[in-house]
Amino acid sequence: MESHALQIQDSAISGAVKKSRGPLLTPGARCALPVIVLLLLGFAAPLTAVIAYSFAEPHSFNVFSSFSFANYAEIFNTENTVWMSFLWSLSLAAVTVLMLSVIAYPIAYGMVYVFGRWSGLVSTLFVFPLFISENVRLYGWVLFFIKNGVFDGTLNLLGGADAPEVLYSPGIILFGMIYTYLPYMLFPLVLGLSLLPRDVVDAAKDLGASRYQVWREIELPLAMPGFMIGLLLTFVLAVGAIAESKVLGGQSVIVLTHDIEVSFTYAQNWPLGSALAVLITLITGGLTLFMLFKLDLDRVLGRK
Amino acid sequence: MVEFSRRTVLQMLGAGGAVAATSTGFARNAFAAGRDKELNILCWEGYNSAQVLDPFRTEFGATVKAESLTNDPTMVNRLRAGETKVWDLINLNNPWARKLMWPEKLIKPLDQEVFQPYFAKMLPEFKAPFHWAMSDDGKDLLGMAQRFGPYSFVVNTDKVSRKMAEDEGWDLFNDKAIVGRYGVQESDDWNVFDMFLVAGIDPFKVHNDAEMATFLATAKRIYKGAKLIGDMASLNQALISGEIDLYLTGGTYSVSPARADGYPNLRGITPLRGPMNGKGGVMWIEVTSTVNNPNLSPLAPKFLEYVQRPEVAHTVAFAEGTFNPVSQMGNPECFKLFTKDELEAIQWDSLQEEMARSVAYDIVPDYEKALDLLNAAKRERG
Structure with missing residues (x-):
């Protein structure tokens, strides 16, 4: 009996030794460990807290200790007009991305193919404003466009005409968003276009492709990785924009981020603010995944 | 040459980690045990300025951290x-x-x-027992009063005379002629008061459905007709440039920086009459209290005494951001530090009568419901 017990103990020890000698994680997983820990702490933990808060009792701090659908029910209540804020945020972001595509493409093209040694200076001109706080730049635009401001004053001086009233309107919010997010579309596009092999374009031209065909069938598909990154980056940033609506737009429209801010401040309803944040994250994430799925990134990146 | 095996390196790293953990533990214990050189303040802007804090830091050899927020509900929560x-x-x-x-x-x-003796040196309105500094039963002193001011609305007196604005009061915002000529400040808690007041309803009571419906209709109309909703800097800028002629909510606190910058034509207005037992204005008084911190810094009461000094009280009144009267102006030693221009900036000439026409800022019993309606009204702007 005793020897049997010893045998079992021996085999357990040898098993443990065998186990300890085998790798616990693959080398790849071990290398990825710091990043995984960082993501868990910096990304997953706050997101979990926000999701948990969205299911807490309204107007409470009972996170993890209460569970309620009341916040979501409040948002989907037919009398609640918060859908208007969702609509404004998503529409403004969509139009911003669309306009930026049209504006940034020729600039990026110029920087890669046309401006030559001047493209460094052009890059600096687009990067430089990023060193100044967004709010300061937007207040600068207010001083430019405001009545009796720089624009109005200059026009008066030159011809006596008054400048059109552009501040405090949805149009100026859009202008502010395009201005703010232009570099985030431009530089991925520049990257995309610079990866384009010149030989392919030359070959297409030699084979008789028109300028439009070269653009449609060669340049655009090959620049698509940069274009996609620019589209997604600017869309996600633009959905979360708030300063443009506040500073330039005089809150002529209420964007969703404003509703979230009010929930966390004046309303002191963190659970409702969290539910709004979760919903907009789901919408943005869903749209992004849908786009990636539809556009088949692997094909775009030329891996298939 | 010293050769390190992987095991030696790991041992050294482990030992280093243990030392680091132990020393951090000691630091944490030290932090928890003695906070006699540390002070943390949660406040409105001004108290967090270097002009106020630096002399205190030097005198007490203290590390003072101050975080400034611009609304009460957030700080309380x-x-x-x-x-x-x-x-x-x-x-x-x-x-x-x-x-x-x-x-x-x-x-x-x-x-x-x-602390009670300090109230004796304050302006007459603050004499002990000062209502807002005392507990309900009158037994405990809960804080010290310092900055205060009337806070209703602001006009450009070149466009709307002070007399007319005071006489018409909140009704001014019911006049269709001013649509597109006014702004609304983004302080939603104060805007709740103001929408009630424009509707002719006392904000500081429980409201019935009919009153709430009137409140909503008024809020929709006010927001729809507003040229902009913005912070006080944007609103002052819009007043100066001529984009707007008046804004709510506002008063000495919001307009004093513009007045000090050379625009005395901009002025905080307190209505002559209104729906709060005949009064039309609302005023605020800051009360600073010691937090129920299990390990309260002994510097907390020291700081409260420090800001009572005449020269520090004057600095608090004119700290960065906004300029405001302080209760310590009742002390001649403090009052004499204010220049003519500074008194002009804080509308000292009409301060007493404006305070007399105002009721103190209070908690609206049905604030949450009113705020929801206010935000719904705001969304209909676009």
């Missing part, structure tokens, strides 16, 4: 969410100490022997 362990002093408008923080045990009472 920071304590409710468990930050009583973090903060030593909290600086809020008048009702919160007495009506909420004291009943919820978020603050500690002050030593009356030390």
Whole structure:
């Protein structure tokens, strides 16, 4: 009996030794460990807290200790007009991305193919404003466009005409968003276009492709990785924009981020603010995944 | 040459880690044990300025951290969410100490022997026992009063005369002629008061459905007709440039920086009459209290005494951001430090009568419901 017990103990020890000698994680997983820990702490933990808060009792701090659908029910209540804020945020972001595509493409093209040694200076001109706080730049635009401001004053001086009233309107919010997010579309596009092999374009031209065909069938598909990154980056940033609506737009429209801010401040309803944040994250994430799925990134990146 | 095996390196790293962990532990213990050189303040802007804090830091050899926020509910809820362990002093408008923080045990009472005598040197409105600094039963002193001011609306007197604005009061905002000529400040808690007042309803009571419906209709109309909703800097800028002629909510606190910058034509207005037992204006008084911190810094009461000094009180009045009268102006030693221009900036000429025409900022019993309606009204702007 005793020897049997010893045998079992021996085999357990040898098993443990065998186990300890085998790798616990693959080398790849071990290398990825710091990043995984960082993501868990910096990304997953706050997101979990926000999701948990969205299911807490309204107007409470009972996170993890209460569970309620009341916040979501409040948002989907037919009398609640918060859908208007969702609509404004998503529409403004969509139009911003669309306009930026049209504006940034020729600039990026110029920087890669046309401006030559001047493209460094052009890059600096687009990067430089990023060193100044967004709010300061937007207040600068207010001083430019405001009545009796720089624009109005200059026009008066030159011809006596008054400048059109552009501040405090949805149009100026859009202008502010395009201005703010232009570099985030431009530089991925520049990257995309610079990866384009010149030989392919030359070959297409030699084979008789028109300028439009070269653009449609060669340049655009090959620049698509940069274009996609620019589209997604600017869309996600633009959905979360708030300063443009506040500073330039005089809150002529209420964007969703404003509703979230009010929930966390004046309303002191963190659970409702969290539910709004979760919903907009789901919408943005869903749209992004849908786009990636539809556009088949692997094909775009030329891996298939 | 010394050769390191992997095991030696790991041992050294382990030992180093243990030392680091131990020393951090010691540091944490030291932090928890003695906070006699550390002070954390949660406050409105001004108290966090270098002009106010630096002399205190030097005199007491203290590390002072101050965080400034611009609305009361957020600060109160920071304590409710468990930050009583973090903060030593909290600086809020008048009702919160007495009506909420004291009943919820978020603050500690002050030593009356030390602090009550200071009230004797304040302006007459603040003489002890000062209502907003005392507990309901009148037994405990809950904080010290300093900055205050009337806060209703602001006009450009070149466009709307002071007399007309005071006489028409909140009704001014019911006049269709001013559509597109006014702004609304983004302080939603104060806007709740103002929408009630424009509707002719006392904000500081429980409201029935009909009153709430009137409130909503008024809020929709006011927001729809507003040229902009913005912070006080944007609104002052819009007044100066001529984009707007008046804005609500506003008063000495918001317009004094513009007046000090050379625009005395911009002026805070307190209506002559209104729906609050005949009064039309609302005023605020800041009360600074010691937080119910289990390890309260001994510097907290020291700081409260420090800001009572005439020269420091004057600095607080004209700290960066906004300029405001202070209760210590009742002390001639403090009052004499204010220049003619500074008194002009804070509308000293009409301060007393404006305060007499105002009721103190209070908690709206059905604030949550009113705020929801207010935000719904705001969304209909676009």
